[in-house]
Amino acid sequence: MLSQKPLAIALSAVILTFSTGVQANDLKPEEMIKFRKAAYNFMAWNMGKIKANLEGNFNQDAVANAAGAIAAVANSGMGALYAPGTDKNIGNEKTRLKSEFFKEPDKVREIAVNFNKQANELVKVAASGDAGAVRTQFAKLGDACKACHDPYRAK
Amino acid sequence: MLSQKPLAIALSAVILTFSTGVQANDLKPEEMIKFRKAAYNFMAWNMGKIKANLEGNFNQDAVANAAGAIAAVANSGMGALYAPGTDKNIGNEKTRLKSEFFKEPDKVREIAVNFNKQANELVKVAASGDAGAVRTQFAKLGDACKACHDPYRAK
Numbered sequence: 209m210l211s212q213k214p215l216a217i218a219l220s221a222v223i224l225t226f227s228t229g230v231q232a233n234d235l236k237p238e239e240m241i242k243f244r245k246a247a248y249n250f251m252a253w254n255m256g257k258i259k260a261n262l263e264g265n266f267n268q269d270a271v272a273n274a275a276g277a278i279a280a281v282a283n284s285g286m287g288a289l290y291a292p293g294t295d296k297n298i299g300n301e302k303t304r305l306k307s308e309f310f311k312e313p314d315k316v317r318e319i320a321v322n323f324n325k326q327a328n329e330l331v332k333v334a335a336s337g338d339a340g341a342v343r344t345q346f347a348k349l350g351d352a353c354k355a356c357h358d359p360y361r362a363k
Numbered sequence: 364m365l366s367q368k369p370l371a372i373a374l375s376a377v378i379l380t381f382s383t384g385v386q387a388n389d390l391k392p393e394e395m396i397k398f399r400k401a402a403y404n405f406m407a408w409n410m411g412k413i414k415a416n417l418e419g420n421f422n423q424d425a426v427a428n429a430a431g432a433i434a435a436v437a438n439s440g441m442g443a444l445y446a447p448g449t450d451k452n453i454g455n456e457k458t459r460l461k462s463e464f465f466k467e468p469d470k471v472r473e474i475a476v477n478f479n480k481q482a483n484e485l486v487k488v489a490a491s492g493d494a495g496a497v498r499t500q501f502a503k504l505g506d507a508c509k510a511c512h513d514p515y516r517a518k
Contacts, residue, residue, distance in 0.1 A: 249401030280435035
C-alpha cells in the first residue's frame with residue numbers, strides 16, 4: 209500500500225506537470241472546483257466550434273482561433289486546481305471528480321501530459337489549414353479528454 | 364424609438380466585433396449563458412494569478428502564461444454568446460446581464476473593442492518582463508472589465 213509521502217511527491221509532480229511556470233495562488237477548495245469547471249466549459253465551447261466547422265463549412269481562422277483557446281486552457285496550469293479534498297462537493301460548488309484521481313498519480317500525470325501534447329498539436333495542425341488533418345487530430349484530442357473522463361469523472 | 368431592424372443590425376456589428384473569424388455554432392440560450400460565465404471565470408482565475416504575481420514574487424513566465432489565457436478568452440468571439448433574450452435566467456443558468464446591454468449596442472461595441480485591445484496589449488507587455496509596465500497595463504485591463512460591469516452587470 210502506498211504511504212502518504214510518495215503519494216504527495218507524486219501529486220506534486222502532477223501539479224508541476226500541469227502548471228509549469230504558473231505561480232501558486234491561494235485559492236479555496238471551492239474556488240478550485242469553480243475555476244476548473246469554468247476552464248473545461250470554456251474548452252467545451254471551443255471544442256464545439258471545431259466540431260461545427262468539421263460538420264459544416266470549414267473556416268480555417270475559426271478553427272485556429274478555437275484550437276488556440278483550447279491550448280490556452282491546456283497550458284494554464286490546471287494541476288493547481290486539484291488539491292486533495294476537491295473530490296467532494298463544497299458549498300454550492302459541485303464536482304464529479306472521483307477519489308481515484310488522487311490515488312493514481314502516475315496515471316493522471318500520463319493523461320495530463322498526453323492531453324497537453326494533443327492540444328498543442330491541434331494548434332499546429334489547425335495552422336496548416338488541412339481539414340482532414342484537423343479531423344484526425346481533433347479525434348486524438350477527444351480521446352485524450354475521454355482518457356481522464358472515463359476513470360476519474362462520475363457519470 | 365429604435366425599430367427592431369437597426370437594432371438587429373447594430374447587434375450584428377457587435378457580434379462581428381467580438382467574433383471575428385469564428386463561425387456561428389447553434390447554441391441554446393442557456394448554453395450561451397453557461398459558456399460566457401465559464402469564459403469569464405476562466406479569465407478571473409488568470410487575472411488572480413497576475414494579481415498574485417504583482418503582490419508577491421513576480422514570475423515572468425507565469426504572468427505571460429496568464430496574460431495569454433486572458434487574451435484567448437478576449438479573442439474567442441464571445442459576442443456569439445449574447446443573443447437577445449439571454450438577459451434572463453434560463454433553466455438552471457443564472458445571469459446578471461442587464462437588459463440595457465441590448466439597448467446600447469454602440470456603447471457595448473466600444474467597450475468590447477477596448478477590452479480586446481487592452482487584453483492583447485497585456486500579452487505584449489508581459490513578454491517584456493517589466494513588472495511595473497505589467498502593473499500599469501493590468502490596471503487598464505481591469506478598467507476595461509469594469510467599463511462593462513458597471514453599466515451592464517447587476518450587483
